[in-house]
Amino acid sequence: RQTFAFKFDDPEFDMLQMSYVPLHLINEIFKKEVPPGLGKLMGPVFSKIVDETTKLEEQAQKEVKKANEMLEANLENLRSELANDIPTED
Incomplete structure (x- = not known):
């Protein structure tokens, strides 16, 4: 299991940190760590x-x-x- 240094309590900082993480790992974070309703946020990101x-x-x-x-x-x-x-x- 991948562990990250951010816990989604500071969205601006977390998004900045995620800009340094490969796309497939970001997708894994959203699949495993983010509530399902927020997973829809990845659509515009991928686009x-x-x-x-x-x-x-x-x-x-x-x-x-x-x-x-x-x-x-x-x-x-x-x-x-x-x-x-x-x-x-x-």
């Missing part, structure tokens, strides 16, 4: 986490695509420069 994660994933994908495009352009320039440096017999 917000999913929204933020989705935004970060989209941003990361854009950055990777941008980096790939730059790499391809740089490789094409390098190929062109190397081709110009190779002596050919005419």
Whole structure:
């Protein structure tokens, strides 16, 4: 059984502390320690986490695509420069 240093008597402090706890452990706390009616609070928390994660994933994908495009352009320039440096017999 996981033991935590907070006892839900100071909600503001407890929520701050929970921001440092992995999501699955927070879910376990709510399942085991919080009265069932309050467990519904996790829905909006999970939704917000999913929204933020989705935004970060989209941003990361854009950055990777941008980096790939730059790499391809740089490789094409390098190929062109190397081709110009190779002596050919005419």
